[in-house]
Each structure stands twice: as C-alpha cells, then as structure tokens.
Amino acid sequence: MNSGQSLAELIPGLTRKPRLMIVDDQTVIIRMLNEIFKNEFEVSMATSGRQALDMCAANPPDIMLLDVTMPDMDGYEVCTALKADNLPEKFPVIFVTGRSDVSDEVRAFEMGAVDFITKPINPVVVHARVRTHVVLKLQQDILRSFAMKDGLTGVTNRRRFDELMQQHWRQAQRDKSPLSLILIDIDHFKQYNDHYGHQAGDKVLRDVANAMRLVLQRPHDSLSRYGGEEFACLLPGTDEAGAAFMAQRLLESVRLLAIPHEFSSSGSLLTISAGIATVIPAVGQTASGLIAAADEQLYCAKHDGRNCVRQVVLSG
Numbered sequence: 001m002n003s004g005q006s007l008a009e010l011i012p013g014l015t016r017k018p019r020l021m022i023v024d025d026q027t028v029i030i031r032m033l034n035e036i037f038k039n040e041f042e043v044s045m046a047t048s049g050r051q052a053l054d055m056c057a058a059n060p061p062d063i064m065l066l067d068v069t070m071p072d073m074d075g076y077e078v079c080t081a082l083k084a085d086n087l088p089e090k091f092p093v094i095f096v097t098g099r100s101d102v103s104d105e106v107r108a109f110e111m112g113a114v115d116f117i118t119k120p121i122n123p124v125v126v127h128a129r130v131r132t133h134v135v136l137k138l139q140q141d142i143l144r145s146f147a148m149k150d151g152l153t154g155v156t157n158r159r160r161f162d163e164l165m166q167q168h169w170r171q172a173q174r175d176k177s178p179l180s181l182i183l184i185d186i187d188h189f190k191q192y193n194d195h196y197g198h199q200a201g202d203k204v205l206r207d208v209a210n211a212m213r214l215v216l217q218r219p220h221d222s223l224s225r226y227g228g229e230e231f232a233c234l235l236p237g238t239d240e241a242g243a244a245f246m247a248q249r250l251l252e253s254v255r256l257l258a259i260p261h262e263f264s265s266s267g268s269l270l271t272i273s274a275g276i277a278t279v280i281p282a283v284g285q286t287a288s289g290l291i292a293a294a295d296e297q298l299y300c301a302k303h304d305g306r307n308c309v310r311q312v313v314l315s316g
C-alpha cells in the first residue's frame with residue numbers, strides 16, 4: 001500500500017475521518033500515538049479496558065490499538081468481551097505490548113487480533129500497520145453496504161432485513177420491550193405495470209420507497225424491500241399505538257405522491273395497504289411468528305378494500 005496516498009484516495013467514497021480508539025493505561029503512550037494519528041483519524045482514548053468497552057458500545061471505532069498489560073482488565077479480556085458483545089459493527093484490533101514472546105503473539109491472534117506491535121513503538125511501523133488494516137476494514141464496509149442494499153430502490157434488502165429482525169428480536173427479548181413490524185404492499189401493482197409499463201412500475205417502486213423512507217425518523221427504524229412490491233418496516237421499541245401512527249403516516253406519504261392509477265379499484269391514485277404486528281417477545285418465541293402475523297393482517301387489509309391498515313398484538 002502506498003503510504004504517500006491519502007486515506008480518501010485509498011478509499012473512494014470515504015466521507016469522514018476513520019475512527020481510531022487507543023486503549024492504554026499509560027497516558028504517555030496515548031499521547032505519543034495521538035500525535036501520530038490525530039491528523040488523519042478521529043482519535044478517541046481510553047485508559048482502561050472497561051472504559052474502552054463502554055465507549056465501543058456507544059460509538060464503535062473503525063480500528064483499535066489495544067495495550068495488552070493493563071490493571072483490572074487486560075487486553076486479552078477486552079478482546080474476549082468485544083467478541084461476546086453484540087456490537088453493531090466489528091472492527092480490527094491491533095495489540096500493542098511490551099512483551100515479545102512468541103506465545104504472547106500467538107495468543108493475541110487466537111483472541112482475534114489482526115496484528116501485534118511491540119513496544120518501544122516505532123511511529124513509522126505503527127502508522128503503516130494501522131493504515132493497512134483500516135483501509136481493508138473500510139473497503140469491506142463499503143462492499144458490505146452494497147451487498148445489503150436493494151439495487152432498484154436503495155433501501156435495505158431482504159437479506160439485511162433478516163439480519164435486522166434477528167438483532168432487534170434478541171434485543172427486545174433482553175429488554176422486554178415491544179417490537180413492531182409493518183408489512184406494506186402496493187395496491188393493484190400488477191395493473192399498474194400492465195397499463196403503464198414495467199419501467200414506470202420501477203419508478204413507482206423507487207418513489208414509494210423514498211417517500212416512506214422519509215417518514216422514519218428514529219435511528220433504529222428501518223425500511224427494507226421485502227419482495228417485489230412489498231416492503232417491511234421494522235420499529236424497535238415501538239408499541240401498537242406508535243406502529244399504527246407510523247403506518248398511517250406511511251399510507252399518507254404515498255397518497256401525497258399523487259401518482260395516477262386509473263386502473264385501481266381503490267381510487268384514482270396509487271395506494272398501499274399495511275399489516276402490523278406487535279409483540280414483546282418471550283423467551284423461546286421466534287421472529288417468524290411476528291412476520292406471519294403481519295402478513296396475515298396485510299391480507300386482511302387487502303381483503304377489506306386496500307388503502308388501509310390492519311393490526312394485531314401478539315402475546316409474548
């Protein structure tokens with residue numbers, strides 16, 4: 001890798017400074033590393049393993065420089081805790097240590113570290129290694145985000161929805177908090193395609209997805225393309241009243257697009273129908289029940305004339 005190139009040149013599409021977390025109980029080391037990286041990275045610092053874990057939960061870095069020998073919790077323990085934690089993002093960890101035994105090095109790799117740097121720190125070496133690993137990490141992030149997006153509408157795809165569902169389901173089980181799912185389907189979309197053409201149909205899918213995406217405000221709310229003309233809106237921490245409100249806003253956002261649909265039996269404009277299911281998941285319950293329940297409500301909304309919402313609350 002050419003160290004003369006800037007990180008922005010190496011990672012096309014990079015819109016922010018990479019985040020580097022330095023974890024060391026010796027402030028003199030932290031200061032030294034900060035001097036090396038402060039221009040290219042957004043640097044955060046922790047002086048104990050516990051503090052590092054708390055900071056990662058709130059705002060995970062893109063890469064971590066982790067001291068092995070620290071009081072209370074050593075670097076190996078931090079690494080183990082990071083692996084066990086359900087962090088929203090994984091990131092590479094480079095161990096920094098005064099020990100230079102082969103067994104220490106082997107242990108570091110076994111714990112999941114990507115690299116191992118020995119003290120005294122050589123600024124050129126540490127800089128080159130951090131750059132190499134952070135470029136790989138950010139390139140992977142970009143590829144991953146492409147793999148998780150629906151090519152036509154730009155919202156997350158079915159694969160990502162499945163992941164998000166599992167993630168939020170487990171979180172809701174732990175917190176005993178409500179999780180709502182809204183399944184949305186465009187009304188008489190086959191008629192739309194048949195009369196206005198497939199390209200016009202594709203544009204409608206994009207416009208509808210964009211309009212609905214703007215309705216979602218909370219960071220954990222998500223909209224995914226669930227199937228051909230079906231979307232799924234996942235609302236963690238949202239009860240039945242909140243989900244009903246959001247569903248009505250989704251319907252309204254599509255009505256406001258005022259897309260003519262002369263061949264719809266539910267009005268002269270394009271509309272959607274929605275089925276909502278809400279649950280506080282119990283131990284042993286699975287997410288597939290929530291999806292099936294929302295799907296059944298969507299079927300009811302279609303059956304009851306379309307352009308409407310039907311809802312159920314499942315017992316946890």
Ligand SMILES: Nc1nc2c(ncn2[C@@H]2O[C@H](COP(=O)(O)OP(=O)(O)OP(=O)(O)O)[C@@H](O)[C@H]2O)c(=O)[nH]1
Nearest residue numbers: 185186187188189190191193198201202228229302
């Ligand atoms: N243009 C376009 N059409 C799609 C895409 N994916 C699915 N469709 C179409 O969506 C239509 C779905 O039709 P149906 O399942 O019969 O449902 P509908 O006509 O919307 O009727 P109701 O759901 O009962 O209101 C089919 O014509 C599919 O070809 C896509 O990516 N682009």
